[in-house]
Amino acid sequence: MMHSRLEPMKTLARQFRRHWDDILVCFDHPYTNAILEGLNGVIRHVKTRARGFRNMDYFSTMIYLTCGRLDLNTVTT
Template sequence: DMSLGFAKGIRERLPNAARIIDKFHVIKHANEAVDKVRKQEARGNALLKRTKYLWLRNESNLTGLQLEPKRSLQRRRLKTGRACQMRETLQDIYGTSADRAEAETALKRLCSWMTRSRLEPMKEFARQIRRHWRDILAYFDHPYTNAILEGLNSVIQNVKTRARGFKNMDYFSTMIYLTCGKLDLSTVTT
């Protein structure tokens, strides 16, 4: 996670832990940058209205009806098309880099391209990558994610919301165990 709160929590509670920023979070920020470019360009180009998901989805996930308009728009040399290519290059780095050194070289080239692109959201994203350089590259040494923790946190937040609060922590922790523990209660109730 690239949030400052997460980094602070790690520093305070796990001072000896190595921090790894997984590809999901990096690509999420890349998608946000691409969408900012699209929004800016859409103000002056009606062709880009209602095309958000054409640019944010991978081409393999687009239907034939969606793929043709995207390719047509890419031939127009739009700023959004360039931003999308940068995001796809980032995905290729994660998909094809054999080791940290190869990833570092490719990320340096990508950051250079984004910095010279004259697309402010992509330039800001390049600065963000540079601020978190060591933690992003750590993923290529240890490809771990916190996806399971984030999934559990989502379930716990849902339990909290459904209950509209708990009067004490014991009830809350019991509901967390019941929901996340996948306990077979049929043996207890019969």
């Protein structure tokens, strides 16, 4: 690609060359942070939907209620 006359192709080749080790590490370690990013999105949504909390205890309670996979249909006596 470095022999191309198109400047975008040369830029792409330079980026590949610069980040080649990081690209190969991706195949050695198949772990991603997708789950954490999804959880972060849910927490942001809770924060936006509430438009403020009285204190951090209420905020953490809403996070547990939203993300905790609680079965609220069962009634314990």
